Amino acid sequence: xxxxxxxxxxxxxxxxxxxxxxxxxxxxxxxxxxxxxxxxxxxxxxxxxxxxxxxxxxxxxxxxxxxxxxxxxxxxxxxxxxxxxxxxxxxxxxxxxxxxxxxxxxxxxxxxxxxxxxxxxxxxxxxxxxxxxxxxxxxxxxxxxxxxxxxxxxxxxxxxxxxxxxxxxxxxxxxxxxxxxxxxxxxxxxxxxxxxxxxxxxxxxxxxxxxxxxxxxx
Numbered sequence: 565x566x567x568x569x570x571x572x573x574x575x576x577x578x579x580x581x582x583x584x585x586x587x588x589x590x591x592x593x594x595x596x597x598x599x600x601x602x603x604x605x606x607x608x609x610x611x612x613x614x615x616x617x618x619x620x621x622x623x624x625x626x627x628x629x630x631x632x633x634x635x636x637x638x639x640x641x642x643x644x645x646x647x648x649x650x651x652x653x654x655x656x657x658x659x660x661x662x663x664x665x666x667x668x669x670x671x672x673x674x675x676x677x678x679x680x681x682x683x684x685x686x687x688x689x690x691x692x693x694x695x696x697x698x699x700x701x702x703x704x705x706x707x708x709x710x711x712x713x714x715x716x717x718x719x720x721x722x723x724x725x726x727x728x729x730x731x732x733x734x735x736x737x738x739x740x741x742x743x744x745x746x747x748x749x750x751x752x753x754x755x756x757x758x759x760x761x762x763x764x765x766x767x768x769x770x771x772x773x774x775x776x777x778x779x780x781x782x
Contacts (some may be wrong), residue, residue: 566635567615567621568632569631569654569671569673570630570632571627571628571629571630571631571765572596572624572629572631573630575589575592575593575693577609584599584633587676587677588635588676589633589779591633591635591674591676591730592633592674592676595631595672595674595728595730595732596631597626598603598606598728599620599629599672602616603615603616603617603620603672604616604617604621604624605721605777606758607723607725609717609720609722609723610717610719610720610723610725610761611717611718611719611720611723612719616725617725619667619668619670619736619739621672622668623668623669626656626665626668626669626709628660628665628668628670629669629670630668630670630671630672631660631670631671631672631674632651632671632672632673632674633674633676634673634674634675634676634772635670635675635677635680636675636677636678637677637679638684641686641690641693643692644686645690645693646675646707647718648673648690648692648694648733648735649694651671651673651735652694652698652702652704652735653682654681655671655704655734655735656672656673656702661754662764666737667737667739669736669737670731670734670735670736671734671735671736672724672732672734672735673732673733673734673735674730674731674732675730675731675732675733675761676730678695678731679731680710680712680731681712682710683710683713683731684710684712685706686710687708687710687731687733688708690706690708690733691706691707691708691721693717694706694754695752696751699738699752699756699759700739701753703737703738703759704733704735704736704737704738705734705735705736705737705738705742706733706734707726707733707734707736708726708731708732708734709726709728709731709732709733710726710727710728710730710731711727711728711729711731713726713727713728714726714727715718718745721725730767735768738756738759738764740760740764740767741767742756743756743764743767744770744771
């Protein structure tokens, strides 16, 4: 791993953070605190049981959740695309590479000098270049978070789980349950089906069994 990647607990270790600018450290703390107090916990408006992201508590416990500060205010979209490619490679080479524990790992690239107003457009353009290739080639999901992200929760359209205090891009492995996010994107849904193959069928069936479409109507 690179010295630019920090576990959340590293942020309390002066020997690890002494070379960070105050602005960068403050941004990392803000994101780490938001993940711990919001993403890793249940929420009454989420629309389902469990934490906002079910994988975060395990990643935090297993020390496979890393944060990385980056300044990109004066960099082009192409520069940011190349930067995320570097982190994508770091993610793929980070331990654990195989096994169940690998599913929980993630890298959070925190853009410490990026305004929330610019984040939405920048993330759209970066993901347009990297989103589908990352999924098709490596089974990776990339997602942008910021104060202006109005994306809704799957089970409650009034709940906004992507409004992070500092803009960041998340890199994680795909999981079978991602089909819910791909229903309106035929290209990604097709890639999802090809990647998960036969194992996708029982996953879909389990979800469909809980829906009311089979309920008896009088």
